[in-house]
Amino acid sequence: MEDRLLLRYSRQLLLPEIDLARQERLLAARLLLVGAGGLGSPAALYLAGCGIGQLTICDGDTVELSNLHRQILHRTGDIGRNKAESAADTLADLNPEIRVMALNYRLDGASLQEQVAMADVVIDGSDNFPTRYAINAACQALSKPLVSGAVIGWEGQATVFRFDETASPCLACLYPPDAANAAASCSEQGILAPVAGVIGSLLALEALKILLGAGDILHSRLLRFNAKSLQFRISHFIPDPQCRICRAPQSANDLTGDPAADRMPG
Amino acid sequence: MKGKDRRLAELRAEIPEVTPAEALALQQQGAVLIDVRDQDEIIQGSPAGAYRLGRSYLELRIEEAVPDMDRILLVLCAGGVRSLFAAESLKQLGYRDVRSVKGGFNRWKNEGHPFEIPRFLKPQDRERYARHLLMPDVGEEGQLKLLDSKVLLIGAGGLGSPAAYYLAAAGVGTLGLVDHDVVDRSNLQRQILHTEERVGMPKVESAKIALQALNSGIEVIGYQTHLDSGNVEDIFTGYDVIVDGTDNLATRYLINDACVKLGLPNVHAAVYRFEGQITVFWPAYEKAQGGCYRCMFPQPPPPELAPSCAEAGVLGVMPGVLGLLQAVEVIKILLSIGEPLVGRQLHYDALSSQFTLLKTRANPQCRYCREGAEFPGYDDYTQVCASNA
Ligand SMILES: [Zn+2]
Ligand SMILES: [Zn+2]
Numbered sequence: 001m002e003d004r005l006l007l008r009y010s011r012q013l014l015l016p017e018i019d020l021a022r023q024e025r026l027l028a029a030r031l032l033l034v035g036a037g038g039l040g041s042p043a044a045l046y047l048a049g050c051g052i053g054q055l056t057i058c059d060g061d062t063v064e065l066s067n068l069h070r071q072i073l074h075r076t077g078d079i080g081r082n083k084a085e086s087a088a089d090t091l092a093d094l095n096p097e098i099r100v101m102a103l104n105y106r107l108d109g110a111s112l113q114e115q116v117a118m119a120d121v122v123i124d125g126s127d128n129f130p131t132r133y134a135i136n137a138a139c140q141a142l143s144k145p146l147v148s149g150a151v152i153g154w155e156g157q158a159t160v161f162r163f164d165e166t167a168s169p170c171l172a173c174l175y176p177p178d179a180a181n182a183a184a185s186c187s188e189q190g191i192l193a194p195v196a197g198v199i200g201s202l203l204a205l206e207a208l209k210i211l212l213g214a215g216d217i218l219h220s221r222l223l224r225f226n227a228k229s230l231q232f233r234i235s236h237f238i239p240d241p242q243c244r245i246c247r248a249p250q251s252a253n254d255l256t257g258d259p260a261a262d263r264m265p266g
Numbered sequence: 267m268k269g270k271d272r273r274l275a276e277l278r279a280e281i282p283e284v285t286p287a288e289a290l291a292l293q294q295q296g297a298v299l300i301d302v303r304d305q306d307e308i309i310q311g312s313p314a315g316a317y318r319l320g321r322s323y324l325e326l327r328i329e330e331a332v333p334d335m336d337r338i339l340l341v342l343c344a345g346g347v348r349s350l351f352a353a354e355s356l357k358q359l360g361y362r363d364v365r366s367v368k369g370g371f372n373r374w375k376n377e378g379h380p381f382e383i384p385r386f387l388k389p390q391d392r393e394r395y396a397r398h399l400l401m402p403d404v405g406e407e408g409q410l411k412l413l414d415s416k417v418l419l420i421g422a423g424g425l426g427s428p429a430a431y432y433l434a435a436a437g438v439g440t441l442g443l444v445d446h447d448v449v450d451r452s453n454l455q456r457q458i459l460h461t462e463e464r465v466g467m468p469k470v471e472s473a474k475i476a477l478q479a480l481n482s483g484i485e486v487i488g489y490q491t492h493l494d495s496g497n498v499e500d501i502f503t504g505y506d507v508i509v510d511g512t513d514n515l516a517t518r519y520l521i522n523d524a525c526v527k528l529g530l531p532n533v534h535a536a537v538y539r540f541e542g543q544i545t546v547f548w549p550a551y552e553k554a555q556g557g558c559y560r561c562m563f564p565q566p567p568p569p570e571l572a573p574s575c576a577e578a579g580v581l582g583v584m585p586g587v588l589g590l591l592q593a594v595e596v597i598k599i600l601l602s603i604g605e606p607l608v609g610r611q612l613h614y615d616a617l618s619s620q621f622t623l624l625k626t627r628a629n630p631q632c633r634y635c636r637e638g639a640e641f642p643g644y645d646d647y648t649q650v651c652a653s654n655a
Contacts, residue, residue, distance in 0.1 A: 017617075049581075153401055191397045192597065201586040205616055221365050230591065232621035
């Protein structure tokens with residue numbers, strides 16, 4: 001490793017969990033982040049900071065003023081720009097040594113599969129259920145670990161689906177599409193700014209633990225955070241034997257399919 | 267016109283009317299005064315302590331604002347007509363005693379009753395903070411409170427970066443940053459406020475650029491200095507909350523002692539490798555009992571037991587999580603929402619994914635925060651780490 005990289009990453013190289021070989025592993029890692037918003041902002045900054053070799057960020061939305069109360073990847077001057085492109089600039093300012101790929105469109109179907117296939121870990125920072133289910137299905141089909149979070153008001157949650165290991169439950173096991181259908185869309189709900197930050201940075205941490213092969217990963221477990229009491233609770237969940245995504249034999253059409261797209265409000 | 271006059275006569279027969287003087291007396295006894303005028307009228311003045319719910323949203327908002335159907339509601343408009351219609355609607359919702367203020371705000375003002383000029387968010391801020399305004403317990407009032415608040419962060423580094431970023435984004439009106447250092451390339455793996463281009467720049471200056479690019483509507487004050495017993499009170503005075511993001515033990519004692527003396531909440535966090543902890547030291551807080559830093563650690567350890575001065579390893583996202591939790595606690599304190607971590611400490615072990623809340627207790631013998639203690643003065647500890655460890 002070159003001297004300037006040794007200097008840049010010197011503080012983490014002091015950790016027993018990150019030797020040169022593991023730092024090299026981070027520098028060679030490819031991470032897909034869907035959504036450069038409230039969860040994606042802190043996650044992307046911390047992943048870029050520690051030297052994830054290639055960060056692919058996709059977001060089809062443009063930066064709005066109302067995003068800036070929590071989406072710290074963007075600046076007031078970025079209003080109107082595509083979020084993935086704005087994010088890529090901010091990340092390059094922090095760490096020009098990594099590769100950031102900005103995809104300025106919404107991933108679906110073949111494009112989603114293609115990006116998931118190239119990634120070592122996927123982080124879902126999207127804000128709607130159809131996208132979440134589509135990412136879940138693609139990661140499950142392609143056996144890629146998926147780190148997923150959500151925030152609403154004073155509360156947030158995070159979990160990991162280890163599709164790279166055997167018999168992981170999936171998002172649809174945790175939230176059967178019908179129940180999710182009834183859940184409120186988060187785009188119309190309030191969010192306390194730093195609550196999104198807490199969950200987003202925890203997503204980055206779990207992704208790093210997967211890449212480093214260090215520690216106990218939040219897999220098959222749902223972490224729930226309540227900011228008012230500052231309590232974190234962890235509950236286990238198991239595969240749903242009836243799950244349409246991870247239990248039923250899959251046809252090629254189902255792989256990108258969103259089991260609930262036809263019934264779910266955006 | 268005929269229909270209106272007939273309807274008004276019916277309403278006057280049904281809704282009791284009170285004079286502004288009577289309304290004021292009732293308000294002082296616990297009745298709720300509701301100003302139903304539009305924002306462009308209210309901006310000229312509104313009775314002190316009135317609920318300003320707006321006529322168009324009145325029925326939708328009243329039950330959250332006044333859950334008790336037995337409380338007396340006093341409805342006020344500009345001249346006493348719109349208030350009759352509004353009062354009838356409130357009665358239909360189930361409020362048992364609803365009265366209309368005769369002559370409205372015009373008469374209230376002419377008779378010299380107390381009024382205030384209420385503040386509203388600027389239209390642009392209404393959009394910027396839209397997601398906070400949607401939260402019933404934050405709302406416009408809470409957002410205005412954040413904009414009026416002043417928070418001081420000690421350290422614009424690993425903990426201070428995310429805390430400052432999110433407090434700025436959330437609209438805390440004044441952010442002070444104390445840091446004497448300049449940006450080093452080895453900071454950038456965790457100190458997300460800074461950039462490659464600003465290596466070599468004072469951290470407070472670099473932070474100010476980042477924070478104002480995100481939100482130019484707030485004020486950022488940089489103090490490029492070492493905190494010591496000679497400047498700590500000057501710098502702290504005027505701030506509402508202090509955020510301790512220092513990794514220096516001597517500074518930690520100084521922050522603690524000044525916060526105890528000035529009665530300020532001290533939102534404290536620390537990170538060691540894959541572990542982090544956060545608590546709020548605030549002996550002056552009334553709703554929960556908790557001590558100060560010295561209740562736990564009365565004195566710095568002797569050099570042979572002190573932690574090494576050499577820098578410890580850290581993965582950037584660890585101070586990220588802890589600094590963000592500090593930002594959460596700051597906002598809770600500023601808005602008086604939820605339970606701040608007073609008398610409790612959260613411990614996070616990232617490798618085992620364990621979060622543990624521990625109770626902390628005030629030490630009744632603490633020289634600094636015990637009841638009636640006379641301030642023992644500041645200690646300028648010179649070196650509290652073991653230099654050749
Ligand atoms: Zn499943
Ligand atoms: Zn004490």
